[in-house]
Amino acid sequence: MTKKSPLSIAVFVSGTGSNLVSIYNAIQNGHLNAKIALVISNKSTAGGLMFARENNITAIHISPNQYDDMATYTEELLNLLKDHQVELVVLAGYLKIIPTAVVQMYKNKIINIHPALLPSFGGKGLYGKRVHQAVLDHGCKVTGATVHIVDEEYDTGGPVIQECVPVLDDDTVETLASRVLEIEHKILPKTIQLFADGKISIQGRRVFINRDEP
Numbered sequence: 001m002t003k004k005s006p007l008s009i010a011v012f013v014s015g016t017g018s019n020l021v022s023i024y025n026a027i028q029n030g031h032l033n034a035k036i037a038l039v040i041s042n043k044s045t046a047g048g049l050m051f052a053r054e055n056n057i058t059a060i061h062i063s064p065n066q067y068d069d070m071a072t073y074t075e076e077l078l079n080l081l082k083d084h085q086v087e088l089v090v091l092a093g094y095l096k097i098i099p100t101a102v103v104q105m106y107k108n109k110i111i112n113i114h115p116a117l118l119p120s121f122g123g124k125g126l127y128g129k130r131v132h133q134a135v136l137d138h139g140c141k142v143t144g145a146t147v148h149i150v151d152e153e154y155d156t157g158g159p160v161i162q163e164c165v166p167v168l169d170d171d172t173v174e175t176l177a178s179r180v181l182e183i184e185h186k187i188l189p190k191t192i193q194l195f196a197d198g199k200i201s202i203q204g205r206r207v208f209i210n211r212d213e214p
């Protein structure tokens with residue numbers, strides 16, 4: 001069977017970019033049939049942008065703050081995605097809302113990783129360490145990570161993959177974050193590969209993973 005051409009992806013980051021690195025490594029190791037066409041960040045100092053530049057990946061700083069109006073910003077964003085023939089947008093620690101026009105143009109083709117089991121501990125203002133603090137404050141016994149389809153709101157689209165981790169009695173925000181991050185680094189590349197293989201089908205909020213024929 002001929003190998004499919006790599007799925008062209010854009011990775012959006014706002015911070016360190018460890019999820020970007022996990023995608024990059026999965027591609028390098030031959031576990032993920034994708035190509036990072038570009039990395040986009042709303043923050044010029046994002047570690048993820050530096051990583052992209054060091055590894056010869058197109059890295060672009062673009063933020064609504066640079067534009068007089070949202071319409072121009074949205075158009076620029078759409079042009080970037082079109083110009084780089086992006087097939088899947090991956091939000092990997094990206095903390096800005098995606099404009100509605102982009103969500104509509106890339107319907108069911110934008111995914112996000114969230115460091116909790118949605119719909120718990122999600123929504124505007126709940127990101128990064130704040131999520132783990134909220135999980136500890138609530139006294140949860142399990143938490144985890146969710147990869148979900150992106151819609152017009154924060155963290156509300158249907159889950160594609162969710163995986164749990166235990167919350168231990170002596171956990172701090174840092175220990176919990178690192179246990180969850182380990183899971184994130186597994187399930188985000190895995191989800192992208194499912195898209196690359198054309199194994200995802202979506203009905204309403206429900207996302208199905210098509211199994212191979214026996």
Ligand code: GAR
Binds near residue numbers: 115128
């Ligand atoms: C990750 O834990 C990701 O799940 C989280 O930000 C971190 C980014 O880490 N995203 C959110 O909280 C989005 N709501 P990274 O920059 O090292 O990939």
